[in-house]
Amino acid sequence: MNHPQPELDDAVRRLRSGRLVAFPTETVYGLGALALNGEAVARVFAAKGRPASNPLIVHVLDEAMARRVTGAWPMAARRLASAFWPGPLTLVLPAGAGVPSAVTAGGPGVAVRSPDHPLALALFRAVGEPLVGPSANRSGAVSPTLASHVREAFDPGEVLVLDGGACRVGLESTVLSLMDPARPVILRPGMIGAAAIAEVLGIAVGEGEGTDGHAGSPGRLGPHYRPSAPVHLVETLSALDEAMVSSTGACVVLTPPGLPVAVEPPHEAIVMPSDASAYAARLYAALREADAAQPTWILVCRPPASGQRPEETAIWQAVHERLTRASTP
Ligand code: TXA
Ligand code: MG
Secondary structure, three states: OOHHHHHHHHHHHHHHHOEOOOOOOOOOOOEEEEEOOOHHHHHHHHOOOOOOOOOEEEOOOOOHHHHEEOOOOOHHOOOOOOOOHHOEEEEEEEEEEOOOOOOOOOEEEEEEEOOOOOOHHHHHHOOOOOEEOOOOOOOOOOOOOOHHHHHHHHHHOOOEEEOOOOOOOOOOOOEEOOOOOOEEEEEOOOOOOOOHHHHHHHOOEEEOHHHHHOOOOOHHOOOOOOOOOOOOEEOOOOHHHHHHHOOOOEEEOOOOOOOOOOOOOOOOEEOOOOOOHHHHHHHHHHHHHHHHOOOOOEEEEEOOOOOOOHHHHHHHHHHHHHHHHHHOO
């Protein structure tokens, strides 16, 4: 994927005038705007239809830029940034004085991350300013892993889209609170799991919303990642058969990882990869493809809860969390 300079220049001009530019990251596409410009930030909330109670991640070139928007940079942040940045780990730290309160949804913490994508980093370098970057979808919808997903959701006059190809990771970053650096807590699971973080910090890492009095990640409340067709999670192949037989209309089935299953018309199958990273990278596009067939149900065979290596387990846990939130109870 080449990134012509005129396009980057245009992106910088738009951002500097307070407008929106979507950029690729290794996880999903982000909807960028100047993080320190209140009007630009307000435009992001309006374009996404995002509730004001849900704070935005500030995207930075590097640790130096992160320190400009944070009020504290403890040793734990230094260690994690040097171990995982640029990469799919977001750190929540006390917000710096210049950060508009809309970015933090009025809370004391600001989330920061440096994404591992050359085009995103080239953009941040050219703008020289931190950018907010929520996933570039309308609030509640499935996150975009291709530039075309972003173009489908927003008017071209409203959002310029920088095309960096398919996102490599495919699931949003791990969000880790360091508001109390002695008690780090994962607010949103992602590819970088508790074990990998604990190894760098040398202390235990809490998991889950509201653990030990920490406020959860507000974006994890309520439904999310939802296609238009209802998603039903099935645990076994016999439950899958039963769901297909009893459905009054056509279903699209996301198979168990790497396992083609017998699916008769009018139902259709999307065969999911067996490898954890490949499954994660494919998941959102598969949900969109399933939805495009306008089925009565999207049936998803739940993947295993853990893998052989801790890195695989972290990915399956993140996949589970997204599937649970995509599904209709
Ligand atoms: O991988 C990602 O993180 C992507 C790419 C574009 O970087 N971005 C992303 O942003 O997923 P968004 O806005 O879709 O999700 C951000 C999550 C939400 O759950 C939000 O509540 C949480 O991070 N969050 C943001 N700021 C926070 C804060 N100050 N304290 C706690 N949680 C925060
Ligand atoms: Mg999102």
